[in-house]
Amino acid sequence: MRSTVKVGARGRITIPKELRLKIGLTGGARYIWILKEDGIALKVLKRGQKE
Secondary structure (H helix, E strand, O other), rough: OEEEEHHHHHHHHHHHHHHHHHHOEEEEEEEEEEOOOOOEEEEEEEEEOOO
Protein backbone atom coordinates (compact mmCIF):
# COMPACT_ATOMS: atom_id res chain seq x y z
CA MET A 1 0.00 0.00 0.00
CA ARG A 2 1.44 3.34 -1.01
CA SER A 3 0.37 6.78 0.07
CA THR A 4 0.73 10.07 -1.79
CA VAL A 5 2.03 13.06 0.14
CA LYS A 6 2.67 16.63 -0.93
CA VAL A 7 6.24 17.77 -0.46
CA GLY A 8 6.91 21.44 -1.16
CA ALA A 9 8.17 22.38 -4.61
CA ARG A 10 8.76 18.75 -5.54
CA GLY A 11 5.00 18.25 -5.78
CA ARG A 12 3.54 14.92 -4.76
CA ILE A 13 5.43 11.72 -4.12
CA THR A 14 4.29 8.30 -3.02
CA ILE A 15 5.70 6.51 -0.02
CA PRO A 16 4.82 3.26 1.72
CA LYS A 17 1.86 3.71 4.06
CA GLU A 18 3.79 2.12 6.94
CA LEU A 19 6.53 4.74 6.59
CA ARG A 20 3.99 7.53 6.52
CA LEU A 21 2.39 6.23 9.70
CA LYS A 22 5.74 5.66 11.37
CA ILE A 23 6.96 9.24 10.86
CA GLY A 24 3.55 10.80 11.36
CA LEU A 25 3.66 12.71 8.08
CA THR A 26 0.68 14.92 7.30
CA GLY A 27 -0.14 16.55 3.99
CA GLY A 28 0.74 20.01 5.24
CA ALA A 29 3.93 19.08 7.07
CA ARG A 30 7.14 20.47 5.64
CA TYR A 31 9.51 17.61 5.22
CA ILE A 32 12.48 17.23 2.94
CA TRP A 33 12.82 13.83 1.34
CA ILE A 34 16.12 12.37 0.29
CA LEU A 35 14.99 10.07 -2.48
CA LYS A 36 16.25 7.12 -4.42
CA GLU A 37 15.50 7.19 -8.14
CA ASP A 38 12.39 5.06 -7.67
CA GLY A 39 10.87 7.60 -5.29
CA ILE A 40 11.26 5.65 -2.06
CA ALA A 41 12.49 7.84 0.75
CA LEU A 42 15.87 7.03 2.22
CA LYS A 43 15.67 9.60 4.96
CA VAL A 44 13.14 12.17 6.09
CA LEU A 45 14.22 15.49 7.51
CA LYS A 46 12.17 18.26 8.98
CA ARG A 47 12.95 21.49 7.19
CA GLY A 48 16.16 23.06 8.50
CA GLN A 49 17.34 19.90 10.25
CA LYS A 50 20.82 18.66 9.42
CA GLU A 51 21.51 15.23 7.99
